[in-house]
Amino acid sequence: MTDATSSLPAAFFPPSAPPNFTRADFGPDFHWGAAAAAYQVEGAWQLQGKGPSIWDDFTRRKGAVRRGEHGRVATDFYHRHATDLDLAQAMGLTDFRFSAAWPRVLPAGVGAVNRRGLDFYDRLVDACLERELRPWVTVYHWDLPSALQAKGGWANRSVVGWLADYAQVLAHRLGDRVQHWMVLNEPMVFVGAGHLLGVHAPGRRHLGAFLAAAHHATLAQAEGGRALRALLPATARIGTTFSCSYLTPHRPGHARDEAATRRADALLNRFFVEPALGLGYPVAELPALRWLLERYHRPGDEQRMQFDFDFWGIQNYTREVVKFSPWLPLQWATLVPAKRRGVPHTDMGWEVYPESIYEMLKQYAAYPNAPQLVVTESGAAFPDVKAGGAVADAERRAYLQAALGQVLRARRDGLDVAGYFAWTLTDNFEWAEGYGPRFGLVHVDYQTQERTVKSSGLWYRDFLRWPGAAGPSGAEGRRADFPEPFAAGSVG
Template identity: 60%
Template sequence: MEMNAKSDKQTADQTIFTSNQHPPGAIEHSAAVKRAAFGADFAWGVSTAAYQIEGAHDIEGKGASIWDVFSGKKGKVKLNHNGNFACDFFNRYPDDLELMQSLSIPNFRFSLSWPRLLPDGHGRANQAGIDYYNRLIDHCLELGITPWVTLYHWDLPYELEKKGGWANRDIVGWFQEYAALCAKHYGDRVKHWMVLNEPMVFTGAGYFLGVHAPGRIGFKGFVPAVHHATLCQAEGGRVLRDLLPGAEIGTTFSCSHVEPYRPQEKDIKAAIRVDALLNRLFIEPSLGLGYPLQDLKFMRRIEKYILAGDEDKVKFDFDFIGIQNYTREVVKHSFWTPFVQANLVPPKKRGVPQTQMNWEVYPQGIYHILHKYNQYKGIKKLIVTENGAAFADQLLDGEVHDTNRVDFLQRYLHQVLRAKQEGVKVQGYFVWSFVDNFEWAEGYHPRFGLVYIDYETQQRTIKDSGHWYRDFLEGKQKF
């Protein structure tokens, strides 16, 4: 059975390369605005992930995750860092939530650790882990902070990886069990749910490139992992909706505006392929459009894993889609690059501003991405569930003057507002991240937080960006 993207104006034709139509200076807002310009119902918050901040990797019954194992191998993470202690949020969450409250942040997106709740991935539940998230959620609500919960943010139980992980179709049942457990214990208080965090990243980086956990390389694991993650994306949504009919259910995607390096046919076609891989591969099946195989012919091997009925099983009517945008990608044709025949042209080569992650600072990109996803007929609402930047922050005399991050947030927010004013259904914005944290294969070097963490002392220091965000949320600050 074939699940090609249907011949619909929503699919490949939707790839619109617009940077030449709007010179950078032409799309920057000049008028200063306040929070009220976004509307009273616009959701503001910050985002985190369990493995990146919790620590407590082996206490109170928690099982090992693929990141516990991967980061424990020499050379997999820069400077051999790991998330064993991270920000010690597991123990410090009461103080951290009170710090969040002091910054007037009304919504907190965090993930649940699958191996903390189900150490073996399925079967026996860990009561200590269940109790921990009950305390965390209760304290959020006591402080007037609304919890937004992500079911899966990359920390797969290692016991499941030993059985094939995302490449094993059995993960669909394991994930359904996990989702039901979370709904049962937290659904009475949690009203906003996200099923997966960036499936293209955890399948691509973890099962094809091998640079993230579990460190697998090649198509053997990647292709089935893509299909099984797509199934779990929908099945997880159905479990939540069946058990929590009043909840708002979404999922999140990493999205980068893609442009051709040159106005040449080969570069344009290369950009279409990269766009299909990065931005369309997981959203279109959920909308009933199938996989975009017309533009990703090398992915046709996925048909081997598609069983009867899967075309319907991958569909789910999400209440919102989480957009996670940081940069844009500029692409040129490369005959020698396997499969996709495209290379990314790095910001340094193009002489454009970049962050500590070597990502281009390109605020217009979030505007284009919001418009792109808004064109899909089946999407009801968009929420920017991650946006932020890593810079070389320094703690000097008890302060962190991260003016470059303040500028980054302001410029990206201008583009979000511009899209909203043009009719895009964007109704929320979450900064990545609340605190500096373990940044996966990059270790602790990149700092994304509004709050600075001294990892030796665990001392917290609010950065200038945190103070700015507070003032903006309180209506005191314009940008």
């Protein structure tokens, strides 16, 4: 790909000069990070006592993942984390978000701790701190131990206690150095895609399993928060993350599409947030949730679902356009694909719509007693091509600039938004899509594991290294090149 790409309209691209804001506009305490997840990058799937996860199992199913790909090696972060953290430091990041693999720490999900697995995260935290990168730990990012899935997994109410116990194992070992914690990553995705649609692990397609898993995840995000708070220092910040999309009706003003949009919003954007605030499930918009309450809700659960988080992680990639559908009884709604609407879209088929970040920050900030917000994931996948030792990803650079502009817009409107984490630092295993979509600021050759900083990563480095200037061409600030062996852009 070159800067003269044609998959997005020319008007989308900012001018070649830097945007009309600087790092300094975000304030001195803003968190600048990138995010990653254990199964997507670590590899080392059977080393040093690690047990199997539901994703190890799911990727063995024929047709489950494009091209039959898997995360057994991934980007070999388990062995190459020092290299990747050097890149993060050289890029000027101040924070690095990662998850701990549950079966690496507790191979059976409960019981005996795998000390060698826990030692890895101990070393990883120290490696972050040595590079002045604040570590943000996600307790659960979708890799449930296979041993727990054999007992029902998220459809078994016992998972609430299993998750809390696992969180405390991490807190005991890492809590003296890790100040930022997230309980769950995008619960609506792992319960919806994994238990209703069947396109993610564990690959179930059953409404009852979905409702059970959703309720237990709601309880677990609160119970996990309490488990962490019981052990961590008072200065620790405990949050959780939510997937979200700005939703608009296919036909504005059309009664059925407007109602479908409200139902979709209740399911996709409100389901896990409102119980934590003590508002309960959005049953008025989703009457099917009465079945959840009848079958899985127990006395006292209304209180157990509540937790006073210090921050919410907002994870937004796009907006969705919603229309009424008589064939989907849970929400009576369907999403109209971006391709069908003829709008610019990414390799994931998601509409390029950076304004969605602003709209979702505004929606979540509007809740009474809403905590601080952090954009814990934001990014775009495009068909990167390495040529002449470089990757000129103009589309991603433009997306990054536009996304940051929307975050700054929210801050200027008075919203308490404390950080931005790009998804992701390096290209990685993108779940059911395999290694096709590339989200990274750093290109990975999956055959050789060579890293190449993309033009978006170089732009981000320049933006972060000139806190008081208009950009690399400004008079203030200093240039900070990637140290050897990254100065040429690549490392094996």
